[in-house]
Amino acid sequence: MVVPGLTAHGYKLEDARDYGIAACWEFLIPGRGMDVVNIGAVSFPAAVDQAIRAGLRHGEDVGGIHRRVEQDIDQQVKRLASAYENLLLPRHLFIQF
Numbered sequence: 001m002v003v004p005g006l007t008a009h010g011y012k013l014e015d016a017r018d019y020g021i022a023a024c025w026e027f028l029i030p031g032r033g034m035d036v037v038n039i040g041a042v043s044f045p046a047a048v049d050q051a052i053r054a055g056l057r058h059g060e061d062v063g064g065i066h067r068r069v070e071q072d073i074d075q076q077v078k079r080l081a082s083a084y085e086n087l088l089l090p091r092h093l094f095i096q097f
Contacts, residue, residue, distance in 0.1 A: 002027060039087075040080040047072035 006016035006027060015029050022028045051068035058064070 040084050042073060042076045042080065044073065047076065 002019060003013070003016045006019060006029070007013055011029060011032070015032050019027050019029050047069050050072055051065050055065035055068050060068070
């Protein structure tokens with residue numbers, strides 16, 4: 001199913017047969033793309049989990065826990081943006097077809 005799908009999208013058969021899977025479902029072909037899968041992903045479940053645990057420890061209501069979730073997401077975004085602010089991804093000239 002994957003190989004015919006990739007060839008239908010223009011990949012050569014020999015390249016499509018060399019595919020790999022990144023993260024959960026993204027198909028990658030080594031040496032044929034510049035995919036950076038899930039780089040710097042924000043974890044919403046982690047933000048909620050940490051907010052609930054900290055909020056309950058401090059006896060906070062739902063509003064306090066919501067604020068903690070927002071703060072955690074904001075902190076994750078700022079930390080990831082800072083970590084990747086100098087990341088340079090070359091344009092398509094390095095992608096082989």
